[in-house]
Amino acid sequence: PEPVVEPEAAAPAAKPAARAGEASTARPAAPGAAPRARTPVAEDEAPRGRKGGVPKAPPAPKATKGGEDRRRGRLTVTKALAGDEERTRSVASFKRRMQRLQGKGQSAEREKISREVIIPETITIQELANRMAERAVDVIRLLMKQGEMYKITDTIDADTAQLVAEEMGHTVKRVAESDVEEGLFAAADTDDRLESRPPVVTIMGHVDHGKTSLLDAIRKTNVVAGEAGGITQHIGAYQVASPSGGRISFIDTPGHAAFTAMRARGAKVTDIVVLVVAADDGVMPQTVEAISHAKAAGVPMIVAINKIDKPSANPQRVRTELLQHDVQVESMGGDTLEFEVSAVTRAGLDELLEGLALQAEILDLKANPERAAEGTVVEAKLDRGRGPVATVLVQRGTLKTGDIIVAGSEWGRVRALVSDVGEQVREAGPSVPVEVLGFNGTPEAGDRVAVVENEARAREVTEYRARQKRERASARASGSTRSLADMMRDLKEGAGRKEMPLVVKGDVQGSVEAIQGALEKIGNDEVAARVIHAGVGGITESDVTLAEASGAVVLGFNVRAHKEAREAAERVGVEVRYYNIIYDLVDDIRAVMSGMLPPQLREERLGEAEILEVFAVSKVGKVAGCRVQDGVVQRGAHVRLIRDKIVIHEGKLSQLKRFKDDAREVVAGQECGMAFENYQDMRKGDAIECYLVHEVRRTL
Numbered sequence: 001p002e003p004v005v006e007p008e009a010a011a012p013a014a015k016p017a018a019r020a021g022e023a024s025t026a027r028p029a030a031p032g033a034a035p036r037a038r039t040p041v042a043e044d045e046a047p048r049g050r051k052g053g054v055p056k057a058p059p060a061p062k063a064t065k066g067g068e069d070r071r072r073g074r075l076t077v078t079k080a081l082a083g084d085e086e087r088t089r090s091v092a093s094f095k096r097r098m099q100r101l102q103g104k105g106q107s108a109e110r111e112k113i114s115r116e117v118i119i120p121e122t123i124t125i126q127e128l129a130n131r132m133a134e135r136a137v138d139v140i141r142l143l144m145k146q147g148e149m150y151k152i153t154d155t156i157d158a159d160t161a162q163l164v165a166e167e168m169g170h171t172v173k174r175v176a177e178s179d180v181e182e183g184l185f186a187a188a189d190t191d192d193r194l195e196s197r198p199p200v201v202t203i204m205g206h207v208d209h210g211k212t213s214l215l216d217a218i219r220k221t222n223v224v225a226g227e228a229g230g231i232t233q234h235i236g237a238y239q240v241a242s243p244s245g246g247r248i249s250f251i252d253t254p255g256h257a258a259f260t261a262m263r264a265r266g267a268k269v270t271d272i273v274v275l276v277v278a279a280d281d282g283v284m285p286q287t288v289e290a291i292s293h294a295k296a297a298g299v300p301m302i303v304a305i306n307k308i309d310k311p312s313a314n315p316q317r318v319r320t321e322l323l324q325h326d327v328q329v330e331s332m333g334g335d336t337l338e339f340e341v342s343a344v345t346r347a348g349l350d351e352l353l354e355g356l357a358l359q360a361e362i363l364d365l366k367a368n369p370e371r372a373a374e375g376t377v378v379e380a381k382l383d384r385g386r387g388p389v390a391t392v393l394v395q396r397g398t399l400k401t402g403d404i405i406v407a408g409s410e411w412g413r414v415r416a417l418v419s420d421v422g423e424q425v426r427e428a429g430p431s432v433p434v435e436v437l438g439f440n441g442t443p444e445a446g447d448r449v450a451v452v453e454n455e456a457r458a459r460e461v462t463e464y465r466a467r468q469k470r471e472r473a474s475a476r477a478s479g480s481t482r483s484l485a486d487m488m489r490d491l492k493e494g495a496g497r498k499e500m501p502l503v504v505k506g507d508v509q510g511s512v513e514a515i516q517g518a519l520e521k522i523g524n525d526e527v528a529a530r531v532i533h534a535g536v537g538g539i540t541e542s543d544v545t546l547a548e549a550s551g552a553v554v555l556g557f558n559v560r561a562h563k564e565a566r567e568a569a570e571r572v573g574v575e576v577r578y579y580n581i582i583y584d585l586v587d588d589i590r591a592v593m594s595g596m597l598p599p600q601l602r603e604e605r606l607g608e609a610e611i612l613e614v615f616a617v618s619k620v621g622k623v624a625g626c627r628v629q630d631g632v633v634q635r636g637a638h639v640r641l642i643r644d645k646i647v648i649h650e651g652k653l654s655q656l657k658r659f660k661d662d663a664r665e666v667v668a669g670q671e672c673g674m675a676f677e678n679y680q681d682m683r684k685g686d687a688i689e690c691y692l693v694h695e696v697r698r699t700l
């Protein structure tokens with residue numbers, strides 16, 4: 001069949017190539033060639049007085065006339081534009097042209113052109129073939145050699161596409177749609193340009209322990225002297241001077257929810273966490289949460305023991321309670337700085353600020369101010385008069401008015417920058433919070449801000465992100481949340497020891513500890529459970545954000561999720577599971593972790609058949625007429641095609657027929673027809689071995 005197929009397939013391939021490549025050269029060639037062919041006839045042959053010369057000459061003008069007539073009859077753009085020569089195109093010249101084109105087509109096939117092929121994350125066979133200027137049939141054939149069957153419309157992944165392209169002698173350039181984001185956030189600052197920058201501090205702690213009061217107190221104490229009215233406005237972040245002169249930036253949206261929400265979106269803003277614990281109340285559930293959040297983010301912590309002005313204050317109790325949660329303060333021999341403060345009397349605030357400055361010095365925070373700015377949106381709102389207003393904490397470089405910026409799926413040109421004391425400023429350097437006016441829409445807290453070179457780029461990036469956002473939303477709407485199953489898959493993809501992050505909430509400390517202990521025991525050197533936060537009480541929004549940021553599942557033991565938490569979990573797609581029996585919980589997790597172990601495959605031989613004859617059946621393809629030698633063959637079972645004791649093909653049966661009917665099973669001694677899934681090359685005398693594959697799950 002080969003020689004029959006080849007020219008047929010080659011012709012359509014050659015034609016478009018010729019049309020594209022030749023269009024410009026073929027036409028000018030024709031006018032040049034045509035007169036040359038005509039003039040010798042008219043000038044050379046007539047004078048020579050050959051017998052046929054004279055009769056031949058008169059027909060020439062006739063042909064010309066006829067050509068003109070024809071042109072008048074059917075006037076096309078080509079004809080109208082072409083010169084007189086167009087008339088002389090005869091059947092013969094058309095044939096010559098076709099020959100020439102075919103010749104070209106063949107030689108192009110022989111001397112191969114290596115191209116740089118751009119390969120996105122997924123591509124259809126057809127498109128890949130087009131980009132390589134190869135025939136799709138050849139691509140399919142190549143994939144078939146690798147034992148995989150595809151249709152021309154099938155989509156393959158970038159890795160497979162790359163293999164194919166390289167196999168066919170092309171070079172590959174891999175691109176992802178997300179490449180539009182490339183270069184948005186530049187590589188790390190170079191050393192020689194680095195200058196130290198103020199630390200960025202977030203205050204966390206249990207409700208009513210005085211976070212807001214402390215932020216206000218710090219701000220009032222250190223607001224630029226002489227400013228009337230003190231605080232002019234709340235912009236979500238502010239900067240104060242430490243007593244020794246250094247500056248410190250505070251994020252004015254207290255609480256670990258905001259903190260981790262930002263982290264969940266990939267923004268690392270905070271350099272230091274201040275953990276506020278009321279001296280009269282001690283360590284409370286949200287204190288523990290805050291500790292987990294800070295630890296999960298790997299951010300150093302400073303403890304502020306607040307409300308020491310109160311008679312009932314017992315700072316020592318706070319210190320010992322913190323010990324139970326792995327926080328060792330300095331006065332207890334640990335290395336976590338702690339300060340006794342009062343937001344009301346402002347006692348100890350200077351010391352706290354000095355402590356922050358000291359901690360910042362240890363962290364040696366640096367950034368290059370002389371470059372395009374990068375930062376994070378701390379807060380954003382739609383202001384009636386001013387339009388979208390975003391508080392941006394600049395992290396690197398300097399943000400200037402007039403810059404074109406992108407944040408999340410929004411962009412804009414910086415119209416004005418307003419400082420934390422309400423003054424318009426021209427620019428803002430590293431660790432400086434500013435209100436940015438000029439966004440076209442309201443970005444979200446946690447969105448990273450980057451300066452881009454022009455509006456086109458800004459649009460490109462934000463459109464891509466908006467598209468992604470929509471896709472994610474629709475994926476979520478279709479009920480896909482981050483489930484244990486997803487997690488299992490993610491973990492399967494990871495290398496080394498796979499860890500399963502978990503957030504555990506229980507009704508009493510005893511059960512939480514028991515669960516933690518039991519979870520630690522399951523697992524081996526391949527898989528393990530990791531409890532990133534465990535606590536007593538209902539499942540809160542902060543548990544959900546923590547789980548989201550760490551890709552964890554939340555387990556509730558005899559507790560339920562608050563309404564807000566439930567909604568948040570649905571929104572961000574975090575799975576929350578409830579239990580009231582510890583063994584159920586542990587069994588579930590063990591099952592998931594067992595699932596993370598690759599299964600063992602076991603084969604069960606069913607029988608063997610011999611091919612007596614091979615038939616070609618239209619639509620189905622090749623069907624092997626066989627006799628079952630021993631055992632049975634079953635439809636849908638795995639099969640192996642064996643020729644001369646060599647396995648030629650492994651796959652599945654697509655059809656099993658007994659006479660004209662579909663059969664589920666054919667036993668030894670009987671004859672049957674078999675067709676393979678995606679495989680045609682069976683021959684008379686081949687043996688077909690039929691077997692089942694059992695997946696044996698491994699368990700922990």
Ligand code: GDP
Binds near residue numbers: 206210307
């Ligand atoms: P937040 O929920 O952590 O933001 O706590 P708030 O700042 O709203 O404070 C809760 C309550 O504690 C308020 O009534 C404050 O006045 C009070 N408070 C805060 N700090 C102190 C303090 O240092 N001493 C005293 N006596 N009360 C304080």
Ligand code: MG
Binds near residue numbers: 254
């Ligand atoms: Mg508050």
